[in-house]
Amino acid sequence: MSEATIERGLNAFREQMNAPIASFFSSCVNCGMCAEACLFYTETGDPKYTPINKLEPFRRVWEQEYTLWGKLKSLLGMSKPVTDELLEEWEPLVYDACTLCGRCSMVCPVGNDISYMIRRAREGFVAAGYAPEGIKGASRRAITIGSPMGVKYPALAAQIKHIEADTGLTIPVDVEGVDYMALLSSMEIMNFPEYMEALARIFKQAGVTWTISSEAFEATNSGIQIGSSDIARELVNRVVVAADKLKVKYVISPECGHAYTAIRWEGPNLIGRPYNFKVVHILELLDELRASGRLKTEGMEDDRLTFHDPCQIVRKGGVLEPPRNLLNMVASNFVDMQDPREMNWCCGGGGGVSANERAEELRIKVFKRKKSQLDDLNVDTLVTACANCRLIIEEGLEEYRMEIPVVGLTEMIAEHLVDEKSE
């Protein structure tokens, strides 16, 4: 990152300005309904957390530089400038109190896509030097080490060796010409290696040819979270280079929400061209295998269980049906939370909030939303499909002394594969 200044910040805001943003700012009538869609408002009652308010610095740039009336007001000295102090004051609203979950964008009566605006506004904040230390550090590690948690390939190689020794399965690395290249999140490598094992089992049974790249295994993208296209581009590019080198047809985005947004939706725009490969989310792939009869399971979970829809995979990613199709394959007592699917409430840790230590107290507070959704259901197990959601939910449940095991959907499917002795 080059030196951050307010001028660079203002320039970044200008670079992000486009017709959608201008139409959104032009349309807001301060009705306040977005507040009621945001867990940071509903769980604190503090009006400063109203989603549209988080955009005040960006709005000023729009008004003062992109509207005739605003330009006139500026000439007459009637407008409030965007200063370092303003960005400093707003930084916690933009980074600690927004998970980019996009729920507000679903309810705005004039149609404002507020989370889209916040994602873009962060570009200005980070260019001006106003981003939380936690996410800055994660971004630095991602660029220099290759992973936001500082996981290097030897650590992954050790986990792979471990799994191979334990299970007798093979986890292919750097194999050229296979169909799929799987990405992982650091959290999956370090905290939930079961995911890798699940992939190996499922792909073996379904006859899927796949590999992991030793050069680009990390799926997470801190650049997307901090709002720096430069960092995000660099990280996406590593995956693109590795996938092209291994000549794969598909890249599999793991059970991680923002990784999917990064590689599936933002990636091609960051590098400025379409990919030579397709990106599939692991749940999409599993659902395809299910539909074509290549994924065979046996036995059913009879626990009462529910599914937490990760925002970036479901509401912002469009992977709507696969999770439920897969759950219905292995669970006989599945119940949806109130406000499921594209209206689900965020766990509170998305959009870089989980990497931001400063936000922890607030994050625990707003977890009450998920808690009350779960209290209503009285379930035995919570299933999800994002390593970050999973960790955040586990922490939240512990904080509120709720004993509900949290399981990754891919692992749950793997446990029910036909021919497994564990059943």
Next chain:
Amino acid sequence: MDFLLWVRGPGFDIALVVFLIGILIRLLEVLILGRKPDYSEPRGAELGAGLRTVLTRTLPEQGSFKRSPFTVVGGYVWHIGFFITLFLFVPHIELINATIGLSWPGIASNLIDAVAAVTIVALLAMLFNRLSHPVKQFLSGPEDYLTWLVTFLPMLTGYLAYHRMIDPYPLVLGLHILSVELLMVVFPFTKLMHAFTFIIARWYNGAMAGRRGVQS
């Protein structure tokens, strides 16, 4: 009466020119910015999803309705009431007919009277709500109150004129027309523009979500 002649003549012309050119400029200011091409492989088509959202956002999402019933109901009542009095009051239709040659049937004036009364009450209630609701009060600035005022005044003066509550009649009629001109002049420079830009905003919202396979 000179005042009435002015507001009906040059005053109205000035307001109309500012209104139309202002709106044109504002819409161009938005659209001219465009957006970059999206290279991600679409899961769904943008056009249809965008158009659908333009329509569906007219109804509130269920949970939002439960959490903001007053905003939703109040919003419907005064918007609908405002448009009924504006476009279905016979003298208004005659004015439009004389100006642009378009005409349609109106509704009985005593019914318009009742609708206007409800609209005025709803607008007052919305103002009270804006001043007292923690979120709205927090968000609101001078522009929010200005736009409320210029929307309210035509309703109020129209009501007063219809009931001849101010003497002489040409004065109150002149005030009514002047208040409409004020609304027209203020319109392009404020968030009243949402009356046009909401279509663009909803379309982009729906299109961008639709591309990802979600109907927003």
